[in-house]
Amino acid sequence: MCDADNTTTKKTIRVATGDRAILPEGAKTIPIYIMGKKYDVPETLTIMKAMEFAGFKFLRGAGCRGGICGACPTVYRMAGDYKLHYGLACQTVVEANMYLAQIPFFPANRAEYNIEEIGGAAEAIHALYPELFRCVACNLCTKACPMDVDVLGYISALKQGNIKKAAQLSFDCIQCGLCASRCMGEIPQYHIAQLARRVYGRYIQPRAEHLAKRVEEIESGKYDAMLQDLSAMSKEELEKCYVEREREPDMTAPGAWQPKETRYL
Amino acid sequence: MKISYYPGCTLKSKAANLEAAAVAALATLGIDVEEIDRWNCCGAVFSLTADDLIHQVGPVRNLVRAKEQGATQLVTLCSMCYNTLARANRIMRDDAVKRDTINRFMDEEIDYAGEVEVVHLLTFLEREVGWQKIREKVKVPLEGLRVAPYYGCTLQRPADVGIEPFGSFHLMTGLLEALGATVTPFAAADTCCGSYQVLNGEAGARSTAAVILDNAAASGAEALATSCPLCEYNLGKQQGRLLEAGQITTAVPTFYFTQLLAVALGVAPESCLFDLNSAASLDLLKTKNCLVAA
Amino acid sequence: MTLTITAQTISITSIEQLNELSGENVKLCMQCATCTGMCPMTAEMDLSPRTVMHLVQFGMLDRLGDSNTCWKCASCHACTVKCPRGIDIAKVMEALRQHVLRTNRNYIEPSALPAERIAELPQIALVAAFRKLTS
Numbered sequence A: 001m002c003d004a005d006n007t008t009t010k011k012t013i014r015v016a017t018g019d020r021a022i023l024p025e026g027a028k029t030i031p032i033y034i035m036g037k038k039y040d041v042p043e044t045l046t047i048m049k050a051m052e053f054a055g056f057k058f059l060r061g062a063g064c065r066g067g068i069c070g071a072c073p074t075v076y077r078m079a080g081d082y083k084l085h086y087g088l089a090c091q092t093v094v095e096a097n098m099y100l101a102q103i104p105f106f107p108a109n110r111a112e113y114n115i116e117e118i119g120g121a122a123e124a125i126h127a128l129y130p131e132l133f134r135c136v137a138c139n140l141c142t143k144a145c146p147m148d149v150d151v152l153g154y155i156s157a158l159k160q161g162n163i164k165k166a167a168q169l170s171f172d173c174i175q176c177g178l179c180a181s182r183c184m185g186e187i188p189q190y191h192i193a194q195l196a197r198r199v200y201g202r203y204i205q206p207r208a209e210h211l212a213k214r215v216e217e218i219e220s221g222k223y224d225a226m227l228q229d230l231s232a233m234s235k236e237e238l239e240k241c242y243v244e245r246e247r248e249p250d251m252t253a254p255g256a257w258q259p260k261e262t263r264y265l
Numbered sequence B: 001m002k003i004s005y006y007p008g009c010t011l012k013s014k015a016a017n018l019e020a021a022a023v024a025a026l027a028t029l030g031i032d033v034e035e036i037d038r039w040n041c042c043g044a045v046f047s048l049t050a051d052d053l054i055h056q057v058g059p060v061r062n063l064v065r066a067k068e069q070g071a072t073q074l075v076t077l078c079s080m081c082y083n084t085l086a087r088a089n090r091i092m093r094d095d096a097v098k099r100d101t102i103n104r105f106m107d108e109e110i111d112y113a114g115e116v117e118v119v120h121l122l123t124f125l126e127r128e129v130g131w132q133k134i135r136e137k138v139k140v141p142l143e144g145l146r147v148a149p150y151y152g153c154t155l156q157r158p159a160d161v162g163i164e165p166f167g168s169f170h171l172m173t174g175l176l177e178a179l180g181a182t183v184t185p186f187a188a189a190d191t192c193c194g195s196y197q198v199l200n201g202e203a204g205a206r207s208t209a210a211v212i213l214d215n216a217a218a219s220g221a222e223a224l225a226t227s228c229p230l231c232e233y234n235l236g237k238q239q240g241r242l243l244e245a246g247q248i249t250t251a252v253p254t255f256y257f258t259q260l261l262a263v264a265l266g267v268a269p270e271s272c273l274f275d276l277n278s279a280a281s282l283d284l285l286k287t288k289n290c291l292v293a294a
Numbered sequence C: 001m002t003l004t005i006t007a008q009t010i011s012i013t014s015i016e017q018l019n020e021l022s023g024e025n026v027k028l029c030m031q032c033a034t035c036t037g038m039c040p041m042t043a044e045m046d047l048s049p050r051t052v053m054h055l056v057q058f059g060m061l062d063r064l065g066d067s068n069t070c071w072k073c074a075s076c077h078a079c080t081v082k083c084p085r086g087i088d089i090a091k092v093m094e095a096l097r098q099h100v101l102r103t104n105r106n107y108i109e110p111s112a113l114p115a116e117r118i119a120e121l122p123q124i125a126l127v128a129a130f131r132k133l134t135s
Ligand code: SF4
Pocket: A141, A144, A145, A146, A147, A148, A149, A151, A172, A173, A174, A175, A176, A177, A178, A179, A180, A189, A190
């Protein structure tokens, strides 16, 4: 490890071209290990950019580059330490002497179902994913989750039949699959959680009544005349309308403000 | 009084009657049931392999939760949870090498060394409430109800975690007598109901269940009390099928001991969720006038 | 059942392995058959628990591999509490199961269970069966 630190200072600075990261002049590089091979990369880069800097090209395993699509899960160890770390390549900044591997995909059983047919009982989820009952509460899933989701928590909730709790606990899941890659019970946690959220949304969460009412109003033609007026306007008229529109003042207490035009409320 | 409580998965759905009746009954005794936060499945069965520690992690994690939340006692209702938690607890208390390995593996949790005592509700009732006090609080004595106290396996075996010695049935007997019921001892009180073998070719579990129910009926029992949702499944939920197949001839409606406790203490039957028992159970209590008047 | 014991059938390694997995000393068994008398599942088993303990003492894992006895064991510990030699037979049964399960083989397949059965069974039945009968 110490050797590696010394070598970094001696390295000649390489400048990236094209769509790769550009190394700012004088920036420090650090050694990282990608699939076992050492590369010197600028210390300011994310793992994803560092890999591109090192010459890798992401055909799969990268998507949003914003930490939300779950395509770029990464597992790494720091030299000399037993501990496994997990992150998203597009979000995690490199550190010296990281041993990295990408796990863009991990095979996980995904049940087929028709959400309209399965009903809202936990037993339907149990029947589609009986492996749920193989959880040993090792908590490796929770430790692996780059989104800090309480994975064991939602798996426990599902075993107990508590769909609502599972849906809420798993809300931040981005389907990266790291939990499933670590599971002692060979459970596809994130697919089960997704099903739980779907069942929750379809069967358990109360419907928004105001939304149903508004849809009804629209369908009954309440806004047709208004739309016709608008589409008949010239561009200038439209602009004028827009600029002169009534606006709710910032920081108004909810319900305290009413527009003068109340025809469409 | 307040108790820390570990429910277990089944008590949150299929055996919600075991829990609901207990909570209601304990409330009438002035005892607040405080469920521990963030518990997970205990694993239902204790791992019997000497070098297999990963299956101890589940139960131990719950004990860690209890310790973390300041509990010195953790009360359970389900016999299987009781057994698994109590046995894992003994490892953590008595086996320094295994304790160390498990604590190291669970590096995200505080260390645990068996500080919490795992207690089954039957033990708790005898020790902390007492049969005399329960007798005084009874509003609807279960007079004339002949109940067989069924222990199954996990309340008594193995000896180091048994709620009482193998072959003795004092706890449930004491409770049922305090409630005014007639206790019907029977030979199959500690015969296995077939347990999880019900998933592995139902026939085996059904025939052991038939032996137990037959024996209870032959001993004059008209009801059976248990504390295990799997026993209740094999002996209660499956009973209709056993009758239909002619494997038994007399019905013996099954109850959780907490349900009998609750109705005797005057808890409304709706709070005991009898709809999760077979219909015969509530009918029997009605015919025997064991329910509080609506 | 007559047992023919030859240098080929007896395996010290297997005996040691079973002792290690179970934490018991299988040689303590004196073949009294108390275990068989206590066992609620014998009707389902092709070999009685006593016979299994007999074969175990010679480390005859191949012969035991053909038997359904350890898979029909309900881990009820009825044998354990009564064994006059103090052997925890339930642990020996588990060792026999683990001997197979540790090679990534299942005895029952969770995904082959009918949906109605899963929906009906209490969770502890599923958890327990998967722990005892799947790898
Ligand atoms: S729950 Fe699993 S799939 Fe979802 S974000 Fe966490 S590790 Fe990824």
